[in-house]
Amino acid sequence: MTRNFFDISFRGRHRWRAAILLLWAAFYLLFACARPAFAEVRIKDITDIQGIRNNQLVGYGLVVGLKGTGDSLNNSVFTRQSLIGMLERLGVNTQSQAANLQTKDIAAVMVTANLPAFVHSGETIDVTVSAMGDATDLTGGTLLVTPLLGADGRVYAVAQGSLVTGAIQAAGANASFTQGVPTVGRITNGAIVERSVNFKLAAQKQPKLELRNPDFTTATRIAQVINARLGPGIATVDDPRTITLDLEGRNVVQNLADIEDLRVQPSTPAVVVVDEATGTIVMGANVRISTVAIDEGNITVTVKNTPVVSQPNALAGGNTVSTAQTSISVKKGKGKRMDIVQGNISLQQLVSSLNALGVAPHDMISILQAIKAAGALQARLVVQ
Structure with missing residues (x-):
């Protein structure tokens, strides 16, 4: 009996310890899930490799086949000259009939x-x-x-093809309707590349990463993540925008492929951007407001003009005079009071406080400008 009791007690204590461990594991997982997740992004999403860029091309050409909607040759002299020059290059002599060209089916x-x-x-x-x-x-x-030229004056591509505007245009005797821009079109795969830009990425021994939003903290974090992956001294921060990679003796393309998938938490500045035309307000997560008192004015001014006509009697003579009687009324909202917005509040608390005051977006812009002028807005205010 004693041996059996000991076995039962030992097994019970063992199960009790296992249950405690499982409970602690559950609490740990619950705590880990409850912690706020940091917004980590890939390095490729916030940086560019220096030297890898698009190049703009431009060219002058002629569009033909228009149904009377092209240029008027009398008004567009360059179109007339281009048409004559094109026909002469094709072996058509138009010098004697140049003055009689009246087509409107062509456009420069x-x-x-x-x-x-x-x-x-x-x-x-x-x-x-x-x-x-x-x-x-x-x-x-x-x-x-149409030859397409680069900034150096060299031809890099040649364009030709049928264009699509995606616009709808209709007109009648007294009305017209236009949707889209019929004078701008697009040709998908409409140009063939004749010359490529000579840039050898594999030959770059010290490629540079450029941050799209320059920031010292973000650049330092990127360098730390890269050095932790590839080894110390690989990444060096030159300035808030540029990070130099020392890939001497390494496979440049393979190492850049490994680097661009690394994740880092970018540091965002405290900025408030407002657009007075549309009433749009965008605030960063790091915006803070010091203690400030807000009193939103609610004054409505109404100006009303009532026409008054003064007409003399038939035998009295004189002229009929029309005058305007103006009345102005001013109404002030009731129940408004000065409210205190507590200091060091976050973005969510700021928006909640202003919404609680019943502040409209346009009024909120004025309030933010006043808070900035008072020195209580701990952020950079950008007005577009």
Whole structure:
């Protein structure tokens, strides 16, 4: 009996300890889930590699095949000259009949495109076509061969093809309707790349990362994460925007692929951006407000003009005079009071406090400007 009792007691204590461990594990998991998660992002989402960029291309061309919606040759001299020059290059002599050209089925246009990084000869890119003269609609037109030049004056692509505007235009005797912009069109894969930009990423021994939003703290965190992954001294912070990577003797492409998937928590500044035209307010999470008293004025001024006509009797003579009688009324809202907004409040508390006061977005902009002038807004205020 004693042995059996001991076995039962030992097994009970063992199960009790296991239950305590399971309970502590449950509390730990609950605490870990309850902690706020940090907004970590990939390095590739907040940085760019220096030297990898788009290049802008531009060209001048002609769009033909328009149904009477092109340029007026009498008003657009450059269109007339371009048409004559194009026909002469094709072997058509128009010198004797140049003054009689009256077609409105052609339009002079500017062609723009972006040449992506690492694009090679023979690949295609999209182009945008915009009217230059008095053309009213480019829908259904065809862009003729147009060389696209870079900033160095060299031809990097050649565009041609049928363009699409996506616009709807209708007109009647007394009304018209237009949706979209019929004088701007787009040609998908409308340009063939003739020359690529000479940039060898694999040959870069010290590539640089550039932050899209410069910040000392974020740059330092990125360098720490990279050094923890690839080794100390690999990443060095040059300034709030630039981080230099020492990849001498390493596979540059493979190491950049490993770096761009690393995650870091960016540091955001305390900024309040307001747009008075639309009443839009955007606040950062680090915005803080010191203790301040707010009294929202609610005064309505009404000005009313009532016309009064003074007409003399038929035998009295004189003229009929029309005057205006003006009345002004001022109403002040009731129940308004000065409220105290406690100091060091967060963004959520600030919005809740202003909403509790019944403040409209446009009034909130004025309040934020006043709080900034009083020195209580611990953030940078940007008014657009």
